Amino acid sequence: MTATQLASPVTVRRPARSPGLAGASVQVAVRALRKYIRTPGLIIMGIVQSALFLFCFRYVFGGAIHAGAQSYVDFLVPAYVATIVLFTGGGIAVAVAEDKEQGFTDRLLSLPVSRYSLVLGRTIADSTTNVWSILSTAAFGFAFGFRLQGTWQDALAALGLCVVYAIVFTVVFIVMGLFAPSAQAAQGMALIAFIFAFLSSAYVPATSMPGWLQPFSKYQPITPMVDAVRSLLTGSSGYVGLALVWSAALIVAFTPIAVLRYRRA
16 A cells, blocks of 8 residues: 655745835834934924024024124024025935945845835935924024914915925935935035035125135026025015025936946946
């Protein structure tokens, strides 16, 4: 009598499907946001830093700076809110550089996902934290004496423009972090954008600068950006078109660089 052995069925596992551009972007964004949530000191120190800088400009330097017929606080606060992303952007560059050093970027690159999703996910997460910085800085501006000259609709339009800047400069700082050889180097590279803020009309009128410096101050991207926010708060739309052109140009220029850098990482 022979025993018949039945072979156990073999389970065939299908390979995991790629999450796609949207799914991968969301996963990258959620991971980055969790990192901020688990280290609240990053958020708190960013708020404290923005408040201290605004305090110094308002009460230490404000008495020595003249902004024409407009009070200095009304001249300063819109520009400071618009450029706060340049102050907080160093954290974005450092976080991207740390991901490279710790091997997280390598793990992402080993997955079958689009490199655009890596840039998009990181942009979503860091733009979210930048929007929080914008809102908290605007609140400090009101506490330090800023008052609206236009309507609340004008204020919302100006806020929307600041959010656009947050997205634009997030991509710029991601590129800095990808090119930086270390987190410390990324922090130093981020100071370049910081200097651009001081060489604009954000904190002093461009006409108060030396004649040889005024052309650069007037035509670099930060000046029309802050002037657009100021104009919206007074019910005008001056400089808005130029600010949006600069924003689009920076996105078009830096997004492919970020994607290409991820592909070569």
